[in-house]
Every structure is written in C-alpha cells, then in structure tokens.
Amino acid sequence: MASIWQNMMIALARSSKVIALMQSTPSLAAAAREFVGGPDEEAALRTAVGLHARGIRSSLFYLGEYIIDPAITRQTVDSLVRLLPQLDERGLDTHVSVDSTQIGYSIRPELGEENGLRLAAAFPARRSAHSFLMLDMEDAAYVDYTIGLRRLLARRGVPAAITLQAYLRRTEADLAGLLGERVPCVRLVKGAFSEGREIAWMHTAEIRAAYMRLAAQMLSEKAREAGLFPVFATHNEELIDALRALARKSGFAPGEYEFEMLYGVRPGLQAKILAAGDQLRLYVPYGAYWWPYTARRIGENPRNLLFVWRALAGRKR
Numbered sequence: 158m159a160s161i162w163q164n165m166m167i168a169l170a171r172s173s174k175v176i177a178l179m180q181s182t183p184s185l186a187a188a189a190r191e192f193v194g195g196p197d198e199e200a201a202l203r204t205a206v207g208l209h210a211r212g213i214r215s216s217l218f219y220l221g222e223y224i225i226d227p228a229i230t231r232q233t234v235d236s237l238v239r240l241l242p243q244l245d246e247r248g249l250d251t252h253v254s255v256d257s258t259q260i261g262y263s264i265r266p267e268l269g270e271e272n273g274l275r276l277a278a279a280f281p282a283r284r285s286a287h288s289f290l291m292l293d294m295e296d297a298a299y300v301d302y303t304i305g306l307r308r309l310l311a312r313r314g315v316p317a318a319i320t321l322q323a324y325l326r327r328t329e330a331d332l333a334g335l336l337g338e339r340v341p342c343v344r345l346v347k348g349a350f351s352e353g354r355e356i357a358w359m360h361t362a363e364i365r366a367a368y369m370r371l372a373a374q375m376l377s378e379k380a381r382e383a384g385l386f387p388v389f390a391t392h393n394e395e396l397i398d399a400l401r402a403l404a405r406k407s408g409f410a411p412g413e414y415e416f417e418m419l420y421g422v423r424p425g426l427q428a429k430i431l432a433a434g435d436q437l438r439l440y441v442p443y444g445a446y447w448w449p450y451t452a453r454r455i456g457e458n459p460r461n462l463l464f465v466w467r468a469l470a471g472r473k474r
C-alpha cells in the first residue's frame with residue numbers, strides 16, 4: 158500500500174504546473190540523471206554502451222505512460238523505431254521496454270495493435286540472443302491486452318517478452334499459458350498498482366510467497382524446455398538471495414537467468430549482484446518527459462527527499 162509520502166509524490170508527479178516547474182529547473186534536471194539515461198535516443202544509447210562496458214545489460218524505456226494524446230503516442234513509437242536498429246549496430250544485448258498504454262491501448266486497442274505492428278517491422282532481423290521487446294505490465298485492466306499484444310508480436314517473428322506481476326492471483330495461470338506459447342522471456346515483478354483483494358494478494362508475505370512460487374515455475378525443467386529465459390526484477394536483497402539459492406537448487410547457473418533493477422536505485426546492491434557472479438540488467442528510462450518518473454522514484458524512498466532539496470537549493474543559487 159502506498160504511504161502518505163508516496164501518494165504526495167504521485168500527486169506531484171501528475172500536476173502539470175509542478176511538471177513544468179521541475180523540468181525547467183536545471184539543477185534538478187542534472188540531479189535526475191541519477192535515474193534517467195538521457196533526454197533522447199542518442200544519450201540513452203551512450204548510457205547503455207557505458208553499462209555494457211561494465212558487464213551490465215540494459216532495458217531502454219521511452220518515458221511516458223497512460224498516454225491519451227495520439228501525437229505523443231506517435232512520438233513514442235517514432236523514437237522506438239529509430240532506436241531499435243541501433244541496438245544491433247552497436248552490439249548491445251539491450252531490451253526495449255514498452256507499456257501498452259504508451260503505444261495507444263489507452264486511446265483505442267486498434268491503435269495499440271497498429272503501433273505494435275510498426276514496432277515489429279522495425280525490429281532488427283539480426284539481434285543478440287538477449288535482446289527482447291519487453292512488454293511492461295500496467296494495471297489489471299491492461300493484462301489481457303498486453304498478453305494479446307505479445308502474441309501478435311510473436312506471430313510476426315518478434316522476440317516478444319512480457320512482465321508478470323506476482324501480486325495478481327491470475328498470474329500462475331497466465332504464466333502456464335505463456336509457457337505453452339513458448340514465451341522466450343518473462344520478467345517477474347511484485348506489481349506496482351493498487352488492485353482489489355478479489356484479484357490481488359494484499360499482504361507483503363502473500364506477495365513474496367506468490368513471487369517464489371512463480372519463480373519456481375520459471376526455474377523449472379519444463380520452463381527450460383519451453384525455452385524461457387527468467388528475469389527477476391526486484392530491489393529486495395533478501396528476495397534476491399532466496400532466488401539465487403532457488404536457481405542453484407534447480408540447476409540454473411549464473412547467466413541462465415538475470416536480475417533487473419532500476420537505473421540509479423540501490424547501487425550498492427547492484428554491485429553485490431555483480432560480485433556474486435550474477436547477470437544484472439538495469440531499466441534505463443530516457444526522454445524529455447522525465448519529471449513524473451523521477452518523482453515516483455523519489456517517492457519510493459523518503460531518503461530521496463534530500464536529493465530534491467539539494468537540487469532546489471541549487472536552483473536559487
């Protein structure tokens with residue numbers, strides 16, 4: 158459940174006046190680089206190349222979600238269409254992460270499908286084995302659309318991967334169905350939206366137990382035979398240790414699965430994952446519309462308040 162502090166930051170992330178103020182504050186823009194890969198594709202690619210040199214893979218995400226303006230949807234898809242061929246040319250094993258609502262599903266599903274097909278056409282034929290089009294998962298209303306979009310992309314030959322949320326009660330059945338479709342990669346997350354108890358696990362312990370049950374399915378012989386590459390996205394150190402132990406017990410070596418975290422979040426834990434010999438991927442958002450994302454990252458950890466104060470204090474100087 159979101160705290161008062163988190164709800165305050167979410168409200169600040171949505172206010173158009175606050176967005177305009179924050180985005181025009183140079184010191185805050187500079188500080189936001191801690192969480193954002195850059196304002197455009199070129200900057201994001203430079204960030205991905207820098208991470209690749211350190212043995213870290215990335216997932217690039219064009220900032221923006223729940224878009225209801227077709228012009229912004231077009232801008233998003235145009236950026237991804239420019240980005241996709243570059244990944245191969247630069248030898249990057251990078252995912253491109255996409256929200257279904259970014260490409261038109263929150264306007265009309267047909268527009269989402271049309272744009273999905275534009276992305277499919279732009280996906281390079283030659284590509285690294287660890288370069289997927291990763292569909293993010295939004296609130297429960299979009300789960301069926303997102304699974305349908307993945308199927309559509311897969312039929313067009315795109316290595317389309319999907320994010321599943323452990324807190325949704327339906328996810329075990331969804332994962333079984335996706336394994337039947339030979340999904341090449343699943344990113345497992347806890348789930349970040351506010352859902353009702355009829356469809357979601359509510360308590361931390363229940364969500365963690367569901368996460369481990371799903372992880373066991375993803376690290377099974379059946380999943381391996383279906384060709385699944387498991388990705389575990391979490392910043393929770395105790396969960397990461399439990400997942401590593403489960404992987405070993407199930408006969409999965411480092412590199413046969415990976416951990417994914419957000420760029421800029423818990424760098425100490427990122428270093429520990431690398432030191433343990435595990436593969437790490439970082440989710441690197443990019444684009445001009447960076448304040449709402451930055452505000453939510455700040456909201457997830459009240460200690461980040463200091464970061465805003467420092468940046469705003471810098472503005473006055």
Ligand SMILES: Cc1cc2nc3c(=O)[nH]c(=O)nc-3n(C[C@H](O)[C@H](O)[C@H](O)COP(=O)(O)OP(=O)(O)OC[C@H]3O[C@@H](n4cnc5c(N)ncnc54)[C@H](O)[C@@H]3O)c2cc1C
Nearest residue numbers: 293294320346347348349390391392393418419440457458
């Ligand atoms: C790569 C990636 C992709 C994701 N994609 C989706 C998606 O498509 N759909 C979806 O619903 N959710 C997504 N999420 C969010 C996810 O569902 C969880 O809400 C989020 O990861 C918090 O759970 P946790 O297990 O990471 O950390 P928790 O168990 O909640 O926290 C563990 C520790 O990490 C710290 N921490 C967690 N987040 C942050 C942060 N941002 N900054 C600083 N410290 C932090 C906490 O303070 C705590 O100390 C994604 C997360 C990641 C990492």
